[in-house]
Amino acid sequence: DIQMTQSPSTLSASVGDRVTITCRASQSISSWLAWYQQKPGKAPILLISKASNLESGVPSRFSGSGSGTHFTLTISSLQPDDFATYYCQQYNSFSPYSFGPGTKVEIK
Amino acid sequence: QVQLQESGPGLVKPSQTLSLTCTVSGGSINSGNFYWSWIRQTAGKGLECVGRIYIDGSTNYNPSLESRITISIEPSKNQFSLRLTSVTAADTAVYYCARGLGYSNSWYPLWGQGTLVTVSS
Numbered sequence: 001d002i003q004m005t006q007s008p009s010t011l012s013a014s015v016g017d018r019v020t021i022t023c024r025a026s027q028s029i030s031s032w033l034a035w036y037q038q039k040p041g042k043a044p045i046l047l048i049s050k051a052s053n054l055e056s057g058v059p060s061r062f063s064g065s066g067s068g069t070h071f072t073l074t075i076s077s078l079q080p081d082d083f084a085t086y087y088c089q090q091y092n093s094f095s096p097y098s099f100g101p102g103t104k105v106e107i108k
Numbered sequence: 109q110v111q112l113q114e115s116g117p118g119l120v121k122p123s124q125t126l127s128l129t130c131t132v133s134g135g136s137i138n139s140g141n142f143y144w145s146w147i148r149q150t151a152g153k154g155l156e157c158v159g160r161i162y163i164d165g166s167t168n169y170n171p172s173l174e175s176r177i178t179i180s181i182e183p184s185k186n187q188f189s190l191r192l193t194s195v196t197a198a199d200t201a202v203y204y205c206a207r208g209l210g211y212s213n214s215w216y217p218l219w220g221q222g223t224l225v226t227v228s229s
Contacts, residue, residue: 001171034215043204045217053215070126087155091213096170099155 001027001091004101014107018073021103023088028068032092035064035073038102039084047086048073054075083107110135112205112220120199120227126192130205132221137186138163141210144188149222158203161188171202179209186222195227 003026013019023033031051036044044056048064051071061076075082088100116128130144137144145160157168159180170178173192181188192199202222208214 032213036216038206043222044216045219046215046217049215049217075184089155089215091188091208091215094160094212094214095157096157098157098213101154 001095001099002029002074004088004090004100006075006088006103007085008103009101010104010106012106013078014108015078015080017108019078019082019105020024021073021086023071023073023100025069025071025092026088028094029090031067032066032068032090034089034091035062035084036089037084038087038089042076044087054087078083078105110207110218112207112218114203114205114220114222114223116203116225118216118226120195120225120229122196122227123194126190126195126199126225126227128190128197128203128205128223128225129187130189132186132188132207134185137188138183139171139182143208143210143214144179144181145216146190146208147204147206147219149204150198150201152198156201158190158192160208162213171208199225200227201225 033051035048038044052064085102085104091097113131120126143160146158160178161167176193178191204222205220206216208216
């Protein structure tokens with residue numbers, strides 16, 4: 001199984017801040033990584049696929065980068081709607097696909 | 109646009125079978141190249157891929173659950189289903205159905221709203 005880790009687990013930030021979340025895979029997954037945003041009581045929403053491809057309709061302040069085992073999600077200027085929990089997911093192989101434990105972005 | 113909706117009992121007794129159905133609306137489950145998937149979320153283990161099925165009936169299951177799960181598809185009803193046998197409290201979770209692209213490397217652009225299933229006597 002491929003294990004995913006994320007850091008930090010919680011992030012306190014203010015509106016307008018630049019925020020970076022890190023995701024690491026236990027083995028190389030090439031660029032087969034997605035990022036999701038989840039708010040309480042709601043299903044996850046896809047933000048980015050293939051490490052850096054922004055999903056249609058997702059604001060351009062979100063960006064993703066990385067390959068191999070190290071990936072980042074950056075929010076260039078945090079907006080009130082962005083306070084949520086963010087998950088990475090590897091889909092390199094269905095062994096099964098696995099998610100990171102999440103990073104909660106909260107208001108400072 | 110295509111939407112997914114989970115349905116099924118919210119409470120299941122230990123050792124019994126959990127059965128959930130996902131109804132696809134706004135499009136045919138037969139059309140396109142997609143995997144139809146089940147994902148669950150618990151407070152303890154987070155998000156976990158349960159399994160998936162392709163329109164030809166081929167399946168991939170989470171090895172940790174493989175002995176207990178069956179995913180099936182009913183194109184005539186535009187539905188796919190999950191059966192999980194011999195449930196315990198550890199199977200208490202929000203269960204999501206989701207659609208992934210039908211390639212070996214597939215992410216999840218589309219999710220249902222999720223349904224909470226509690227395992228308790």
